Each structure stands twice: as structure tokens, then as C-alpha cells.
Amino acid sequence: MSDSPALSDLETRKKRLKYQCWHRGMKEVDLIFGNFADAHLAELDEAGISELEGLLQEPDQEIYEWLTGRTPVPAAYDTPLFARIQSLDYLAGTVLRKD
Secondary structure, eight states: OOOOHHHHHHHHHHHHHHHHHHOSSSHHHHHHHHHHHHHHGGGOOHHHHHHHHHHTTSOHHHHHHHHHTSSOOOGGGOSHHHHHHHHEETTTTEEOOOO
16 A cells, blocks of 8 residues: 555655755755755654755855854744754764753
8 A cells, every 4th residue: 555645745855855955055055954864854744844945945155154153043944943953963963962
């Protein structure tokens, strides 16, 4: 028996997002989003997928400035998802604990 159309659509979106995360254009942003996608894309729900899709519409240089703290993150993207992306330990592929 095949998956429901909604599940199939979500999986298609996740596959497309994984590719987009690794092929942004600016290598630094590719590495940040690509590693995040490898580590956490599978666990995102539809709302998280939609949020990530929206974030990927922004220019790489602006995203990089937000991620590095050089410029403030706009309110629309100052979300728990963005904080997770920003806090990822890219050497280990896990979210850093702030204990």
C-alpha cells in the first residue's frame, strides 16, 4: 500500500530542500544549511519545512550575516528553527547544549 498523498508531498519537499540546502551558492551557507539538513531535516514537521523553505528564499549574504551575528535576525526569522540552525555544532552535526 502506498503512502498518503500528504506524506508523499512532505517527503518530496524534504528531498528538494536537502538539495537546496547543499546548493545555495555561497559555500559557507551551503555547509551550514547542508549539515543542518543532513542532521535534522527528517524530524521537521510541515510547519518547520515551510519555515525552512521561506528562509531559503533569502539571499545567502544576508543569511550569513544573521547566522554569524553581524546583523540582527529579522523578526520573521528569529524563530526556534533559526536558533537551532545557528547553534548546530558543525563538526559533530549536533545541536550544542546550552546548560
